[in-house]
Amino acid sequence: MNTRTILAGTALAVAGTLALAGCAGGGSGQNADGSVTLTLWHNSTTGDGKQYWEDTAAAFEEANPGVTIEIQSLQNEEMDGKLQTALNSGDAPDLFMARGGGKLADIVEAGQAMDLTDKISPEAKTALGTSLGAFEVDGKNYGMPVAVLPSGIFTSQDLLTAAGVTAAPATISDLEAANAKIRATGVAPIAVGAKDAWPAAHWYYNFALRACSKDVLDAAAESRSFDDPCWLEAGENLQSFLETQPFNEGFLTTAAQQGAGSSAGLLANHQAAMELMGAWNPGVIASLTPDEQPLADLGWFPFPEVPGGDGEEGAIMGGVDGYSCWVNAPAQCTDFLNFLVNQENQERYADAFQTIPASSEATGAVTTPALQSALEAYTDAPYVSVWLDTLYGQNIGNALNVAVVDMFAGKGTPQSIVDGVNAAAARS
Numbered sequence: 001m002n003t004r005t006i007l008a009g010t011a012l013a014v015a016g017t018l019a020l021a022g023c024a025g026g027g028s029g030q031n032a033d034g035s036v037t038l039t040l041w042h043n044s045t046t047g048d049g050k051q052y053w054e055d056t057a058a059a060f061e062e063a064n065p066g067v068t069i070e071i072q073s074l075q076n077e078e079m080d081g082k083l084q085t086a087l088n089s090g091d092a093p094d095l096f097m098a099r100g101g102g103k104l105a106d107i108v109e110a111g112q113a114m115d116l117t118d119k120i121s122p123e124a125k126t127a128l129g130t131s132l133g134a135f136e137v138d139g140k141n142y143g144m145p146v147a148v149l150p151s152g153i154f155t156s157q158d159l160l161t162a163a164g165v166t167a168a169p170a171t172i173s174d175l176e177a178a179n180a181k182i183r184a185t186g187v188a189p190i191a192v193g194a195k196d197a198w199p200a201a202h203w204y205y206n207f208a209l210r211a212c213s214k215d216v217l218d219a220a221a222e223s224r225s226f227d228d229p230c231w232l233e234a235g236e237n238l239q240s241f242l243e244t245q246p247f248n249e250g251f252l253t254t255a256a257q258q259g260a261g262s263s264a265g266l267l268a269n270h271q272a273a274m275e276l277m278g279a280w281n282p283g284v285i286a287s288l289t290p291d292e293q294p295l296a297d298l299g300w301f302p303f304p305e306v307p308g309g310d311g312e313e314g315a316i317m318g319g320v321d322g323y324s325c326w327v328n329a330p331a332q333c334t335d336f337l338n339f340l341v342n343q344e345n346q347e348r349y350a351d352a353f354q355t356i357p358a359s360s361e362a363t364g365a366v367t368t369p370a371l372q373s374a375l376e377a378y379t380d381a382p383y384v385s386v387w388l389d390t391l392y393g394q395n396i397g398n399a400l401n402v403a404v405v406d407m408f409a410g411k412g413t414p415q416s417i418v419d420g421v422n423a424a425a426a427r428s
Helices: 047-063 076-089 101-109 122-135 157-162 172-183 198-211 214-223 229-242 263-268 281-288 332-340 343-353 360-365 369-380 388-392 394-408 414-427
Strands: 036-042 067-073 095-098 144-148 152-156 188-191 272-277 298-301 316-318 320-325 384-386
Touching: 036 047, 036 076, 036 332, 047 067, 047 281, 047 332, 047 343, 076 095, 095 101, 095 332, 101 388, 101 394, 122 144, 122 320, 122 360, 144 332, 144 343, 152 157, 152 263, 152 281, 152 369, 157 172, 157 272, 157 298, 172 188, 172 229, 188 263, 198 229, 198 272, 198 316, 198 388, 198 394, 229 394, 229 414, 263 272, 263 281, 272 281, 298 369, 316 369, 320 332, 332 343, 343 360, 384 388, 388 394, 394 414
Parallel strands: 036 067, 036 095, 188 272, 316 384
Antiparallel strands: 095 320, 144 320, 152 272, 152 298
């Protein structure tokens, strides 16, 4: 896989003010008898994903006598807050999920992440290629990628066919026309879990990717402010799209990934035809189908083009999931990261999570047609921008997401999105 360039922002070390709180993360380290305990936090609470971590930890323990890995699975929406609390308590987990961007840069600036630059094996560097760049801060590496996650629109092909939608919408006008056909069949055109904020905000991110040039995106990654007019244009385009009523009834109180009534669950149970999401979605959807099996008619297409913008055609919004070591973690932490990204474990990761592995050696494990389409678009993209809330860090990212949800709820405007981000940036 020719992993495309992830936009700047991962290379920034911008000071972030992290909230102080007293909650122990449980980093354990060296024991009195010479054995070592590593603590690991991940966000897979059920099914094959959770089992993957248990099996991988057991295999590492078997290969490394005297090392024990204690695992804690956290619900995805709770991960950032609990991790921030644990890091600031001085007792963080030894291994924790990281997504790069400003969120990681803030952790690095606070001295809470281990420099992995000289600890990544040559084999891992070769297999992971440029995806390692997603975890670089000031030219040093602070994380190991496990999955690349292009954003796009996942579909129920059966529902599209029933509505007479025979081709993937290429433009936003095409998508609006498809929505009208789908709605006429009594099915929600698009599911969105706005209750969790970030799924709604992903619509703004993608409209911004179409409205703003790469140079503007790069500049905003450094300034963390929305000074170019394209950011307002993105909001106006999104507002126009919202006026066509494309989403499921009750989308403001719909969760993203929890239960059959979530946005992923609506797609899994054929109650909605589409959902904008990252490439982790097939695994989530599979866990929510009636038989807990992959959705047989799952399809995918890239976010449609929006005429008139400065974004380059084919650019992709996405991210890279990975894992970092706490700055005070035992040396075996980096051994585990190198173990995690060997070919076998990356193939198992792709299978368990039904996603795209970061290792070029393991992409043969991607057999789901929807993910094969996403991988092709990702590989061919002229550039990839990391999620904007990840890019800007937790404080500014949260302000952005809240401002977008306010507009979804009719309580905000395109200008209030720009103002909210700039106000949060000024406070940082």
